[in-house]
Amino acid sequence: METTDAFVGLECDDCGAVVDAEAGSHRCPDCAGWLEPTYDYDAIDLDRETLADRSFDSQWRYAELLPFPREAAVTTNEGATPLVDCPQLAAELGVDRVFVKDESRNPTGTSKDRGASVAVTAAALCGATDVALPSTGNGGQAVAAYAGRAGLDAHAYLPSRSGFTNKAMVNVHGGDMNVVGGRFDEAVGAFEEGLAEHDDWYSLRAFETPYRHEGAKTLFYEIAEQLEWAVPDVIAYPTGTGTGLVGLAKAATELEELGLIADLPALYAAQVSGCAPIVEAVDDDRDEHEPVEHPDTICGELEIPDPAASPRVLDAIRETDGGAIATDDPDVLEAAVRVAQATGLEMSPSAAASASGAWELAERGTFDGDETIVIVNTGSGNKEADVLRSHLMGQGI
Numbered sequence: 001m002e003t004t005d006a007f008v009g010l011e012c013d014d015c016g017a018v019v020d021a022e023a024g025s026h027r028c029p030d031c032a033g034w035l036e037p038t039y040d041y042d043a044i045d046l047d048r049e050t051l052a053d054r055s056f057d058s059q060w061r062y063a064e065l066l067p068f069p070r071e072a073a074v075t076t077n078e079g080a081t082p083l084v085d086c087p088q089l090a091a092e093l094g095v096d097r098v099f100v101k102d103e104s105r106n107p108t109g110t111s112k113d114r115g116a117s118v119a120v121t122a123a124a125l126c127g128a129t130d131v132a133l134p135s136t137g138n139g140g141q142a143v144a145a146y147a148g149r150a151g152l153d154a155h156a157y158l159p160s161r162s163g164f165t166n167k168a169m170v171n172v173h174g175g176d177m178n179v180v181g182g183r184f185d186e187a188v189g190a191f192e193e194g195l196a197e198h199d200d201w202y203s204l205r206a207f208e209t210p211y212r213h214e215g216a217k218t219l220f221y222e223i224a225e226q227l228e229w230a231v232p233d234v235i236a237y238p239t240g241t242g243t244g245l246v247g248l249a250k251a252a253t254e255l256e257e258l259g260l261i262a263d264l265p266a267l268y269a270a271q272v273s274g275c276a277p278i279v280e281a282v283d284d285d286r287d288e289h290e291p292v293e294h295p296d297t298i299c300g301e302l303e304i305p306d307p308a309a310s311p312r313v314l315d316a317i318r319e320t321d322g323g324a325i326a327t328d329d330p331d332v333l334e335a336a337v338r339v340a341q342a343t344g345l346e347m348s349p350s351a352a353a354s355a356s357g358a359w360e361l362a363e364r365g366t367f368d369g370d371e372t373i374v375i376v377n378t379g380s381g382n383k384e385a386d387v388l389r390s391h392l393m394g395q396g397i
């Protein structure tokens with residue numbers, strides 16, 4: 001298996017055993033704990049000048065900090081998305097600067113492409129023929145795209161309320177599209193049945209594969225480099241399973257360890273009131289979430305009532321001195337419209353939870369006024385233009 005020089009293998013989160021990446025890919029063989037890619041950071045020779053000399057063309061420009069070399073990658077040049085200066089938002093939030101990290105410009109329109117690229121690369125290098133995952137929608141679309149490129153069959157399980165674009169595009173990419181009645185938990189159940197029936201399926205479920213949140217790291221490398229290594233005070237990220245937030249935290253500690261940045265950004269999980277298990281755990285100062293019994297939100301990507309990796313998400317928040325914030329669906333939709341009108345950028349409803357969360361933080365007096373804030377636009381407004389438009393209809397527009 002082709003791996004990068006500093007990549008050591010997969011370390012068990014629970015017992016610390018290190019598994020060779022060729023021998024294992026999901027769960028620790030000793031204790032069934034989650035596996036995490038681990039590196040020999042002393043062996044990584046990466047400085048600011050070296051990176052500045054590379055073209056800003058794909059997340060794989062950071063391959064030294066990923067398990068696989070660029071030559072082996074299944075990639076459509078995802079990542080390398082713009083960090084857009086938004087002085088209009090800075091004025092409204094009462095801070096020094098606001099940037100939107102515009103992940104909508106990824107190949108399938110969301111930040112999911114980063115993890116999908118790395119995880120499908122792993123599956124292909126492991127000799128998989130089939131990949132499978134449960135998804136709220138965007139993850140299924142992204143995996144179908146990369147699996148198609150690699151010549152693998154993708155089996156996606158989406159709840160019936162997923163967006164039409166996601167369902168349509170899984171099919172367009174040649175994936176096996178399973179629409180499951182009910183919500184995300186039912187999709188997970190159907191996925192688990194499918195996986196049990198096919199021992200040759202390679203799971204790409206969030207966190208079950210160590211490589212999706214690993215791919216999410218590159219988002220922070222880019223932000224740090226785009227800000228010329230000045231770390232933003234706050235990064236607001238719309239949070240469902242937590243792959244994004246966990247990836248951001250790992251990336252920030254890596255760059256600190258490599259001496260490329262001096263401190264960590266405060267990471268904020270943005271959720272919605274109808275499904276906010278992480279926010280509730282932070283507010284109650286717990287180490288783990290309690291499942292939400294009746295999740296209900298228009299932000300489908302955030303309707304994850306039982307995020308199994310919550311201890312890791314909560315660690316990411318505490319290690320970076322961040323926080324968690326939930327706002328209501330109507331406020332999230334209003335934030336998407338406000339951002340579109342003030343900045344020209346298009347956010348999907350789920351993505352706009354980060355903008356709505358930033359507004360709420362400002363209203364609560366969290367900011368002093370000299371901060372630099374990054375709002376991550378995880379997904380394209382185009383994918384759910386109908387939802388955004390009907391919000392305006394509700395206002396008679």
Ligand SMILES: *Cc1c(COP(=O)(O)O)cnc(C)c1O
Pocket residue numbers: 110111112138139238239240241242243244245301302348350351378379380
């Ligand atoms: C998946 C997704 C999220 C949530 O990301 P997690 O890594 O699951 O927390 C947020 N916004 C959009 C648009 C997504 O597709």
Ligand SMILES: [Zn+2]
Pocket residue numbers: 012013014015016017028029030031032033
């Ligand atoms: Zn273990």
